[in-house]
Amino acid sequence: MIHRTRTVDMDSEELRAAIRDVLDREATSERIRVVMDESKGHDAKLYALMAELGWTGLAIPEQYGGSGATLIELGVVLQELGRSLVSSSFEASVVLFGGALLLAGREDQRASFLPRIANGDLLASAALGGASGRCEVGSLALTVEPRGASLSLSGKLEYVPSADLSELVLVAARGPQGDTALVLVDPRHEAIEISPQPVFDPTRRFSRLVMHDHVVPRESMLGDFSNGEALRERLIELGAIALASDSMGGAGKVLESTIAFMKGREQFGRSIASFQALKHRCVDMMMRAEASAVSVEMALEAFSREAEEAPVAASEAKFYSCDSYVHVAKEGLQMHGGVGFTWEYDCHLYLKRALLNQALLGDSRWHRDRVADLVLGPATAL
Amino acid sequence: MIAELEALAGFRADVREWCREHVPADWVARMTGASVDESLEFQRVWLAELREGGLAAPHWSSEWTGRDYSFEEEIVIAEEMARARAPRLDTFFVSLYHTYGLLMEAGTEAQRRRHLPAILDHGEIWCQGFSEPNAGSDLASLRTRAQRRGDVYVVNGQKVWSTYAMHARFCLLLARTDPAARKNRGISYFLLDMRTPGVEVRPIVDLGRRQEFCELFLVDVEIPVENRIGEENEGWRIANSTLSTERSTLLLMPAEQLRVAYWMLVDLARTTPGSGGRPAIEDVGVRRDLAGFHAEIANLRLLINRMLTQMIRAGGAGPESSIIKLYYSELLQRFTCYAAQLGGMKTQELAPLLGAAPYVSGVWEFDFLNSYTWTISAGTNEIQRNIISERVLGMPREPK
Structure with missing residues (x-):
């Protein structure tokens, strides 16, 4: 039975535990495979549950039917969705579309769409x-x-x-x-x-x-023509932070499951997790995952209080967390050996998602160029 | 910014004011190319200055004339010292941190009374006698022998990599007291008076042509029994528990310096010609690299803040500081190597070096070469990776 605890008034770690509890049961490796074959990238049943549990309305103000939490809590949801490879329109509907309305929607636009996003009825995109x-x-x-x-x-x-x-x-x-x-x-x-x-x-x-x-x-x-580009940039930052959050969650999970796999796998009469060459690579994976986590937390926090450093923090979180996810997912697949190359194991799903996250909404080169322009000033000759 | 520190704004303002009044503005220029004696004298003067301000040993208890600062106040002091680019007390590092930690945890009252005031009031320098030519990463296999004869131990053997041993009055020594026991069970911990007959110190010339660390040759050196720390054969356990008290706030200073150094690298990129004769900073590849370093340096400070916040809330250093040391040292090495390679022949040119240097002086090739002290000393990064993989990731030890 699923605990139907709504996610309001929880601190971040309780929230994370509650979400993980649900996804561990509802977004299993088997379920992901059913969804990818039958409904190709959107688990409607899970989405309805997410709405019921209050995830879709988490960062929507109470006056529009949400819980009025911040982007920081929404980030926890995104990290956990990434961790469990959830297929859904959550990023598109809640983060991008909902975020756009909150940033620049007219009152009539907000009033007609936000409550429907919060209750899971409206799927939208950007x-x-x-x-x-x-x-x-x-x-x-x-x-x-x-x-x-x-x-x-x-x-x-x-x-x-x-x-x-x-x-x-x-x-x-x-x-x-x-x-x-x-x-x-x-x-x-x-x-x-x-x-x-x-x-x-x-x-x-x-x-x-x-x-x-x-x-x-x-x-x-x-908005209008005068603020359209500024708004588009804010939304790219928001989407970038969402992808960085997804990547952070995914990287953490790959590290965990790779180590668990290695502990159980014996070769030459011992667990392969005892081999120094592999242990050192796992420590490198962990360092990337840890640094991604603080980078993502910083970006979520800076964006949610509209801080001056938010644009740099968002782009840095995007390229650092996404690049790290690709690194961790590559290593994870390799360390699984032969089974890492099979459809049955999840290694390839994480690697594919990592590469997609890296390419979406400005790849790492683009975000590095953006950080360089913001931090160093534009390159005059380019 | 760590939330718990916001209440300390007044204290921070006091420390900042102290730094503004006391940190010598020209110390970097004065100490560049300084002799060993000049550096040593400068360190002594700076220690005295800090002691007057109550800032030489922020972690010491008032019983030994520290000021009983809270951990939060210690963090503020470290942050403000870093911000003011104050010189570090390198020469007294073992004295202020290792000797203090050891004596407070495992020393006798008499040992504390003899040694702690001498460190703070008179700048007594200590060194470490741990590593040996055949016991580096595998420290527990050390072979220096200490044999009990009546009221003394007679010590014979050789130590290496003892930093500032030529200036040291005392040495923290590990020696084998029971060769028959399993290797980490037969080691004892001693305080060695460096003026004892039979102690010979030979400085080692390092890759920067400096003489900072030394070899110690010990021939029939007698150590009084009362200078043993803890019980016989308990030395390994004591060393392990006192080494882990290495202060996490010490990482703040290098992290802040790296932030300053970032802008030194940006300056280098502005003044170094790149493709087409345009400044290197206009080169797209260089710009992407600089964006990467900017993110990694920001992450370093965030990792440290997260660790300190956890320590404020839950106490205990845990393995986090090893992870940060690994992250910092390898970032520092890549960063300084990058700068050394970016500058072309300009960064190849031999330049006078800074004694008691910040970790990044702007003499990039020297800074890069110097970065190996971080990746090799106090447990090579390879040993750190073993420890982290076992203690944090729960991976099994390699079978013996």
């Missing part, structure tokens, strides 16, 4: 760019043109998370002045061509959206 690994405004392949009381959208959006399950997608489009607009669109509208974009990571689900002169009312905008 397309912020980054298809090429780079995330600057010039990389957007969708353009927007103001036309009286309307906006016309043309171009394509790639790798939009769970867009085909969503009622709404917040899309970033390049304006005529090189500015940015964030616009709500209905991905099921007949003027939008939507097609699946399967990726190697079977726990995640993406779509391509193509539109030509798709006209929407101007009220569909979040």
